[in-house]
Structure formats: structure tokens, C-alpha cells
Amino acid sequence: MKLERRFGFSIRPRAPYNYALTVHKPAGWPLFTPFEIYDEGVFRTALHVSGTLLGLKLKNRGTTENPAFFVEVFMTGVPTPDQKKNIRETLSAKLGANQDVEAFYRMARKDSILKHAVRDLYGMHDTGTANIFAEATLAILLQMAPLNRSEQMWECVIENYGEVAEFDGRKVLVWPTPERIAAVAPGELQRKCKLGYRAKHLVGTATILGKGDFPTLEELTKMPPAESKRKVLELPGIGDYSADIIGPHPGFPIDAWSADVFATLFWRKKPVRSRDVIDKVKKAGITRWGEHCWMAFLYVAHDLEGLSRKLGLNLRLH
DNA sequence: GCGTCCAGGTCTACC
């Protein structure tokens, strides 16, 4: 879909805010889609906001202590003033512009693990996700597979069923909508993208989300965290781990990979079987970091190299 | 080459 430049605006986030670390995180996790492009500080990505496909071009114009960046918005139709306001507010929230990291930093500076990570990644903010279905798809395709195989699966799903945002001389592929996947037979996804048993979970989740009566990300945000998580757990193929990474109230999402990392950090010993220590690691992390456990997870996950060096450990980088 | 094992979880049946 060809998108035209319609308007631009500046965002002045709450300092400290490191633009590069926030929009293009060190571990390589995508912001809104695996196909986004980060090229010498210019970041091009795409996502749906209120059902409209947007192409985005972001350029840094500030520093960590005096942060500012410019957003150019590409879309098909001409936006109304209300649409523009909604897009500005939605992007500002998703890019973590208003997030206050000071309380987390105060706690982290006294913690023997996090003190290194907050120094290494000073100014990195948490960011929102494109939408619930994109995150649910990612979570389902990460299950029971090595990372490279998960990548093959989601690239195939996006290439075959996603949309292409064509703007500013570039093409960015975005996750398919739930309506699109709900119309596909699980058998087709198994054959075409080798999703295996995950295909029926993906179509099941798409069917529920595509009906339109499931709470939106904004509605889930307003719910108490426990209620929001209960709701997300109703989606087929979404269990405790996946619910922790796709909901708007992230928890401490421990899977086999992160169990390995955090067990090594907490007890200086790599577990024999990662899966066996998931519950223990999760409890230890929540006890240690409490309300900040998600930010702690984020900072550790993106600073494995720095922490390995400073603590003399071998934290697996995938 | 070929067989076996298992991976960044979840669901179900069974106790």
C-alpha cells in the first residue's frame, strides 16, 4: 500500500531519554515489526493506529538529557484534526515519552546486578507494542522452537498475510490483522509456514480478537493488572509466560531462555535444565525487584554483554 | 546419509 507524507510533529520526552537505545534496542527486539529499518539514526517503521496503516519516519533532534525527536507520518487519506491528535498521543505513549524512570533508577542503583545495566543503558525507556494480535502472534510462534525457527515462522506469516507499507522510498512489512488470519484455515498455515500445532492457536486467537468485542489495549491498560492478565489468558495458546509479554501490564516473563540468564545472575550457576527452574527464578525476580520487575527484566535482557563482562559471567546471547 | 533428540509453552487428561 502506497502511503503519502501527511504531517509531522516533534516529541519532547521526559529526560533522561536515549532515542537510539529506546527505538532500536540493543538486543535487536523490533519495536512494531521485524521488518522496520534503522539507518544511521533514521528509523522507519509502520503499524496500524485505530485501524489505519501508518508509515513512520523518526529522526533524533536532541540528547539524552534534553531529548527531542521528529516524527513524519505517512498514510493514504488526509487525516482530520482529531485523527492527528490521536496519532500524536498514541505514538507518544508507545514510544515511552512520558515514562518516568527515576523511581526504577533509584532502586536499580542500589542493586548489585542492575547498577551496571542502568549505567550501560542510561536513558532507555520501555516502549509499547503495535497491538495485542501482533504480540500474541510473536508469543505463540516463540513457543517450543529455537529462535531461528521462530523467525522463519513469523517472517513467513508476515510475508504471506501481512501488509506492505510503502513510503519514503522504502517498504516496511507489518504484522497481519486478526481479521486476515481468522479467515485462513489452520491447515494452510501449517503447510505454508510450517507452524505445526501453533497454527490452530494463532487462528483461534485471531478469531477472538477479530470479532471486535475483546478489550482494546487501552481498555486493558485501565484494568487492574490481575484482571487484565486474566482476560489475556482467555486467548487460545496464551499461557502464563505469553500473557506476561503481551499484556499492557507486563510481569516478569520467564521462559527457558530467560530462566537460564536470571538463574546465572542470581545464583552464579547455570541450571542443568532451564525449564525446571522457571517458577523458582520467577519468584526470586519478583521478590527482589517487586513493582520494577519488568523494567529490571528489560534492562538485563538488553545488557547481557555488559553484564557478562562486568560480573564475570557467561550470559547466553541466544 | 540416517535416526534421535529437543527447543525462548500450552493444553488436556488423569490422579
Added chain:
DNA sequence: GGTAGACCTGGACGC
């Protein structure tokens, strides 16, 4: 309520 066992598939590994 707690817990084995099944689940698709493909890459790694041993032989």
C-alpha cells in the same frame, strides 16, 4: 490443584 505427556517441525548431533 498438581502433574505427566502430547504437540509440529527442522536443525544439531552422533554414528
